[in-house]
Amino acid sequence: MDELVRLMTPPLWHVVRAYGLDHSLAQDVVQTTWLTLVRRHETINDPLAVSGWLTMCARREAWRVGKQHRRADATEAESLEPHLPVHESAEQTAAQDDETRRLWTAVGTLNERCQRLLRIVAFEDRPDYARIAEDLAMPIGSIGPTRQRCLAKLRAVLEGDGWRGDDDGN
Incomplete structure (x- = not known):
């Protein structure tokens, strides 16, 4: 079990x-x-x-x-x-664009395996773990821990670049 x-x-x-x-x-x-x-x-x-x-x-x-x-x-x-605003402000749009650029620049500093894994996780609603395991030549059981390590590396790069993140720790 x-x-x-x-x-x-x-x-x-x-x-x-x-x-x-x-x-x-x-x-x-x-x-x-x-x-x-x-x-x-x-x-x-x-x-x-x-x-x-x-x-x-x-x-x-x-x-x-x-x-x-x-x-x-x-x-x-x-x-x-x-009571909610109808449109996003220009400042919000610019900040979001800058955040997105900084995020993908940081992803680009990671090794190829981490980049591929994080892109799969980011762009697929329900990634197929069997396919990921085959594509990345890794056991299915190591996908989650590897993803966590890659995210930790990404977080370290972003924090080193002054990234604040949001208030709930994500």
Whole structure:
């Protein structure tokens, strides 16, 4: 079971985060997915189907939690909508463009493997871990940890360049 958790937790996190859940909600969904496996493991007839079962369970739970969360957010947004600005200001556009340029310049300083991995993660809603593993010649289980190391390197480059980041630590 420990090996299954080690191999499947990174892909489950990716699946769940693809539904737009924040870190706290995503953490709850992944934990609920593992708890559901513990409670319902006897319903899985084919041991080779466990990863698919976990993924399906995570998707369903992420969809359910996301739907509930969006419903709550929609009610709040409806009350705030008349007070929100209609267009982004020129200053906001310029700041966003500068931030994007600085980010991709920093990505360009990373090794090729990190650049490729981060581009896949950044531009694909639901990257296929099997394909990533094959393309980058790495085990599926090392994709998550490698991504984390690459992001840490990127963060260090950005912080060295005076990048402030946002207030919630992302």
